[in-house]
Amino acid sequence: MGRHIVVLGSARAISEFLEKHASNTSDRLVTPVMRLTGIDWLIGLMPYGPVWRAHRRALWQHIRPAVVPTYHPVQRTVTRMLLLDLFHEPEDLKQHVRFAIAATILKITYGIDADDECHEIIQMIDAAIEGSAQALIPGRFLVDAFPLLQYVPAWFPGAGFQKTFKRWREKTSRMKSEVLLKTRNIASVYSGPSSYLHIRARSDFSPQSEKVLPGPTPIVEALTAQSMSVPAGIDVDTLIEDVAAVAFVAGTDTTYTTAFSAFVALSMYPGVQQRAQAELDVVVGRHRLPDFDDRDALVYVRAVIMESLRWHNVTPLGIPHRTVADDEIQGYFIPAEYEDPGEFRPERFIREGKIDTAMRDPFTIVFGSGRRICPGRYFANDMLFLTIASVLHTFNIDPPVADSCGQPFRAESQITDGALSYLEDYRCTIRPRYSEAELLRLLA
């Protein structure tokens, strides 16, 4: 309705417009639906200005590259949990991968351990963010096109959306405060070692990693302890609540969907999988799990992750940037950045055994650009590396079996519409590459 949308279709145009004109192109459009559904506290949706800056700075301090390695012990432990869970329940690959990413983020933000309570909290958060996924779809609700509708009372015929919005608002605010309350309760009673693995591990299994925890200071605790300068009118406690919750909301589905698409792709391209596993066998060997120190030597596995980010971009439209003043961008030239873009081919990123720096790294594209670039990108990249390398090292990923004759089924790489893009068909199956005894030795 009277707005122009410019789609930036090339890396050159993105850099030209969102980086070089950043002071003009870093705003966001806050729609009536975002306000009515109560999701305007998300950093990604805040208008450019001091309030956004204070939130972003608070989060960035705790997920910038220099800090991200302090989360490696948590990532290692959760990944071990994941491998164990996959061994026992291989049919639940999708749920287990999602749980592992969610559990990592809950531990580093709130200090909440990946036990049964974590499941309950994840459910509470999922219910609360149901509205944001809907509210972010442009044109999903008529009130965005006709803002006067927001003043129509809920009892008025056709204004049922008001009740839905109220329900979503209440769930979000309950989620933010209850999760934080639980965190504070945990902090006040907790002094011993973490319950990670302890609760979830099978009785015959007691991995050494249990001793590694407790992990780093949770982000909420660190923010509470530090003295922050915030703009007038901002309540520090609300800021902390919002910053912690946004890490979960913005970081979980994006990261797990990318990891999961990698597994689907690997099931569809067995040659790629075999090459990656052969590299893991040489670099890591059969007696331990991959770790962050192996990253430099795991050139092909890194290319698999780059290719996963490119092949299925979970946020293909990013979050729209809004200009604050008139601007100009020249030309609409959209060069073909990658050959055969539909193919999953990590080799495109490798030249003479090394990552080819002449090829555009999807890492520099899929996380957005300019001042609103994703602050969680380094943390996400680490989670992707450890999850994908570890699962590939210990399991074979196959296409699902399509019929009673055992014919493999080839998944189609169709994607869904919406603010977040999912693969339509997520089916794939996994088989361990190790016996249970060998796997337990690797996890110890």
Ligand code: HEM
């Ligand atoms: C594979 C995983 C991820 C992908 C593909 C992704 C992608 C994106 C994209 C495209 C944007 C919009 C950037 C722009 O406007 O130019 C964004 C923003 C954001 N992301 Fe991520 N993200 C991921 C993981 C994470 C994680 C793990 C966190 C936090 C722990 C996070 C927190 C945020 C926040 C807070 C924003 C809003 C930034 C702002 O508006 O200033 N993301 N992300």
